[in-house]
Amino acid sequence: MPDHSADLSTDHSADLLLARALADTADAITTARFRAHDLAVERKPDRTPVTDADVAVEDAIRAVLAAERPGDRIAGEERGGAVEGGRTWVLDPIDGTKNFLRGVPVWATLIALVVDGAPVVGVVSAPALGRRWWAAAGAGAFTSDATGQRRIGVSGVRELSDAYLSTTHLGSWVEHHSREAYLALVDATWENRAFGDFWQHCLVAEGAIDIAAEAIVNPWDVAPLQVLVTEAGGRFSDLTGAPRYDGGSALSTNGHLHDPALTLLRTASASTTGVASEGR
Known part of the structure; x- marks a missing residue:
């Protein structure tokens, strides 16, 4: 896994490092299955698609979290779970599944840590775009691409x-x-x-x-x-x-x-x- 030791130190720095490592795990699975000829696609009860990659990513992340944060709850799109008090990891293994299964590169794995109802860590990893975004409460927001990583901020448009x-x-x-x-x-x-x-x-x-x-x-x-x-x-x-x-x-x-x-x-x-x- 890439070295993420350059992150800013915050109360959630360890959780952010873990979330980015989880994204690395997800990227290895999704990039291998993207545009695969044998990609398996099913329909959920709400008629939205789910691929074998969606399930594989969530299962892999859950396995790492079970080892690294055994006391935390997990709520994922594919395997379920509820966000209650305390710490819960909220997972979307592939956001943009319709794009993923059609070969459009706009999709990402979304990982959040929610503490007492508030998201405090977030990672969005879009490997087909060559992009990743991350943030932790009180530590700012960042992105990385082919040119490296940088801090980001919103626009100043007022009208x-x-x-x-x-x-x-x-x-x-x-x-x-x-x-x-x-x-x-x-x-x-x-x-x-x-x-x-x-x-x-x-x-x-x-x-x-x-x-x-x-x-x-x-x-x-x-x-x-x-x-x-x-x-x-x-x-x-x-x-x-x-x-x-x-x-x-x-x-x-x-x-x-x-x-x-x-x-x-x-x-x-x-x-x-x-x-x-x-x-x-």
Whole structure:
């Protein structure tokens, strides 16, 4: 495994070192199975795909944690588990499984340590992109690529009209929030894309874009991203504005744009609901 001894010393430095080592373990499995001709794909009850690599990664991480942190709980997308009091490792073995199974390189392993309900360590490893992001509470946010590693921070954009916006799947807004509300945010901003999943929140953390919004997420989708974005100087919440990773939705921003984005989404959603009610 690579030497991670250069990390800043924090109360969670040992946990961060372990999380990055866990990501190394995951990368070895995912890169070997990416674009494999014999990749096995099944459907979960919610009709989302799961590959043999998803399961293998989670099992490998759980085995390391059982040896290194036997007293900690584990909650993973594939094997289950609950986040309760104390320490829980929250795992998404492959975020972006649809990309993974189609040969698109935008996918990552997400690892978070949640202590008493708050994410304190987060690692996002995207080996097909040659990128990794990590953060620990009080120690800042970092990334690495082919040029080395560096500390990252959010953008300084202060007006929605100058903002770069991203979401995941536009159709999710129809089912889980309000498509019109998201489109109102699109209309209010300078540029928009659907970078999707983990990547858009990482892009917010490193200042490449300014807002990432998702109408529906699971806790394992965003637990490490909350600490990454906040340690980079941004804000992370659900779409009600609660600063939590387990609220079922997600909004990350550079901080300056958080309240304006929330206000616009709420106003547009309420307006749409009112029009629909009048039409009944």
